[in-house]
Amino acid sequence: MAQTKARHALVLGGARSGKTSCAQGWAEALGPARVYLATGQAFDAEMEDRIARHKAERGEGWSTVEEPLDLPAALALAAAAPGPAAPDVLLVDCLTLWLSNLMHHDRDPEAETAALLAALAQAPRPVILVSNELGLGLVPETPLGRAFRDAQGRLNQAAAAAVDDVIFVAAGLPLVLKGALPA
Template identity: 50%
Template structure:
């Protein structure tokens, strides 16, 4: 098993740019696994802005729901960048899929991957408790998914203002 990395942080904290640097570092090329569904124009603009940063060194794939199968299918020598887990979770929840089973399948599949996977995810639970019940369920699910994937990764990074803060492994004795 190769080393996998989870990059979390606030919106616009530089997670994707950092993930791209890390994914290209070993070979100069990598597989980009987008999870976003282009539901509306705003999302289409965001996807276009992200793609504009990427060149020919990227093999672009799209896995809004079948992420585990996509990782199995693309497991060769090149790192895979999954951007991002929170959009994947959104798609699963909106499609009434069993997101908890899918999250556990993802963590289990990571153990058998030959090439590394770099995941981008989001911190969504550090604001005031949302009044909207669906929003509360989503932030609970996102927190659970982040913990579940973090356990299966060798490295966890918190991105702050474009810079990485080490979360796992660390020298904190517990």
């Protein structure tokens, strides 16, 4: 009997658009065993508070894996967990912080994106990616800001091409760009 391919989704939106809340709700509907792949790092008290709030909002039923740089390996490892440890769904939050970490550590975003998409293609369970849509704002003043915005746009385009469903969230409201709302 042939195994069906897991459906993967990308949830895009601006800061505080409700994208993570929507993604979490969809992940929770897919089953009780969920893995949250967190890419953020706490470099200051405000970010520590944000991370603590995110963890509290998730509540029970979530296993958290914190991986700021080697997201492809973390995704592959978590998705391949066997037997009772196997998650029903994986949520990656977020690609924007991951890209920022990569650029900060002088890693090649294109090569890392290719590795992430390869891991995603092999994931036997649904994966929901969360990312910021930065292309709707002002042109950044600095060369680094413009390079980051451009790299984020390329990352989002590559992720959107690789998944089944792409959802844009604004003001907490989901808009289907590709596929359907995750079940």
